[in-house]
Amino acid sequence: MTQQEFNQLLKRYLEGKTTEQEDRLLAEWYETPANQVELSLSEAQKVGIEKRMWRSLQTRIRPAGGRRTIQLAWLSGIAACLVLGFAWLYSQSDTEPEPRVATLVREQTGIEVKNTNPSEQEVTLPDGTTVLLAQNSSLVYEKTFNQARREVYLTGEAFFNVKRNVAKPFVVHTGELDTEVLGTSFRIRQNEKGKTTEVSVRTGKVSVYARGKNQQRERNGVIITPNQRAVYDASTHTITPGIVEKPVAVQSGEKKTALVFREASFEKVLAELTRLYGIEFVISNPTVKDCRITADLNGLSMFTQLELVCKSVDATYEKRGTVVFINGDGCP
Structure with missing residues (x-):
């Protein structure tokens, strides 16, 4: 059976138009070793497909008048076959599922x-x-x-x-x-x-x-x-x-950070910037920590503030992900 023939048979089965012999053909197709393939579907997708198939099967085995009786083992084969078939169709589709x-x-x-x-x-x-x-x-x-x-x-x-x-x-x-x-x-x-x-x-x-x-x-x-x-x-x-390109102050509470420093250590200045903006600063060279800073940084953007204090101690900075690293040889 070609894939196209199989697809048509699946469609006719869900419409209730297949014969009992064709139902058995579906199960036999599934049991063929060549059709036991792995499909790159998530567990949720497989479960969703399986639920749809079982609902269809339950309708088929309880027809009006109750004439059709299907053995459980054979029913499971049909269900597995349908899950495999619809999963294959899903994985081979040229378009993504509709948003x-x-x-x-x-x-x-x-x-x-x-x-x-x-x-x-x-x-x-x-x-x-x-x-x-x-x-x-x-x-x-x-x-x-x-x-x-x-x-x-x-x-x-x-x-x-x-x-x-x-x-x-x-x-x-x-x-x-x-x-x-x-x-x-x-x-x-x-x-x-x-x-x-x-x-x-x-x-x-x-x-x-x-x-x-x-x-x-x-x-x-x-x-x-x-x-x-x-x-x-x-x-x-x-x-x-x-x-972000332009960090904004995020400190909470009534106390505001006063960005006026007089002979403050470089480490303390960066600690105040962290408290104000919530951004982590890492000083690569420990000798830079004790360099002294005298500056008024009020009214400036964060990266301008950082540029000024780094230049005052002959240091540079670089962004690495969500952290800013400070590089320098020590106080000038």
């Missing part, structure tokens, strides 16, 4: 918000979460949002200020990338062609991970915190963590 967001819009079970204005549009979700939707961006969520789960589908760019709820994590689906939080503020920016997606955190902690066909109990993902970002490349399926 959930498209299904929601088509079935009209979701609510879609599009921003066609030149400025950001504020959207308030049923749980109190606010979303600043950028121009030409769209957001889709189910009508049952916040009843059992909190999930939204983003195309474009948006800034989220998520209402905290430890019982219901908030998940943003952006193409293949998922961003999951309990309650925090962050921005997601997807480029026009969807090849890269960037997630940057303002407050709180965010879990960013990519979905893959073969992933079961392991996912490609990272945890990012304030002033950190993660960039997902859809072409290579990689996530690269880093530091």
Whole structure:
């Protein structure tokens, strides 16, 4: 039996148009050693296919009038055969499964918000979460949002200020990338062609991970915190963590950091910057730690502040992922 003939037979079987002899042919096809192939499907995909097949089989073995009786062993063979067949069709498909967001819009079970204005549009979700939707961006969520789960589908760019709820994590689906939080503020920016997606955190902690066909109990993902970002490349399926271009102050409480230093150690200056921005600094050469700094850093961006203090002790800095390394030979 060719694959095309087998596909046609499967279709006729699900429509209830096969004979008992053809049902047995399906089972015999499955038992052939040449057809025992491994398929690169996730466990969830295999379980989903199997459930669909068993529902179909249960309909077939309980026809009106109860005329057909099928032995359990033979029924299991048919089920395995159907799972294998549909899994093969799935793995050989030239197109990816239809995104959930498209299904929601088509079935009209979701609510879609599009921003066609030149400025950001504020959207308030049923749980109190606010979303600043950028121009030409769209957001889709189910009508049952916040009843059992909190999930939204983003195309474009948006800034989220998520209402905290430890019982219901908030998940943003952006193409293949998922961003999951309990309650925090962050921005997601997807480029026009969807090849890269960037997630940057303002407050709180965010879990960013990519979905893959073969992933079961392991996912490609990272945890990012304030002033950190993660960039997902859809072409290579990689996530690269880093530091945002313009870090902002994230300290909490009433006490504000006074960035005026007089003969302060270089180590103390960096400690104040860490407290203000939440970014880790590592001094490669211990002799640089005790170099003295006199400076007023108020009103400057973080990387300008860092550039000034490094030059004053004849040092340089480089970003390595989410950490900044300081290199220098010692005090001038």
